Amino acid sequence: MLVKLLLIALLILAAWLLFSKSFNRSSRQRSLAANSKRSAPPKKLISLLNGDTAAAHRLFDKAQQRNPGQSSQWYWEKVTWDLERDRRW
Structure with missing residues (x-):
């Protein structure tokens, strides 16, 4: 028992x-999934990419994969900062 x-x-x-x-x-x-919702890309980033919003979203997705758990705003700032850094000589 x-x-x-x-x-x-x-x-x-x-x-x-x-x-x-x-x-x-x-x-x-x-x-x-809630974090993955992204807002519209900032105008500064679109300007750096010559209007290529698809590229902006690809960069956002890649940043999100490499740095999970951040806010949408953080990813846009990261993508913009990385792009500006990579274009400096």
Whole structure:
């Protein structure tokens, strides 16, 4: 009888651990999706790219992959700063 109770308790614990991990994973994915929403690129960046908004969005996506967890504003500033830095001689 005691063995059955311990087995049931172990199964409940295992189910709870699996549920909590999947819950944490899905909430983390939701927060990443919320962070991935990007605003319009700044005019300064578009000017540096000669009006190429597609390039601006590609640079944004790449910066987001390399530096996860930042705000949309941060990524636009990072992309603009990197582009200006790379064009200096």
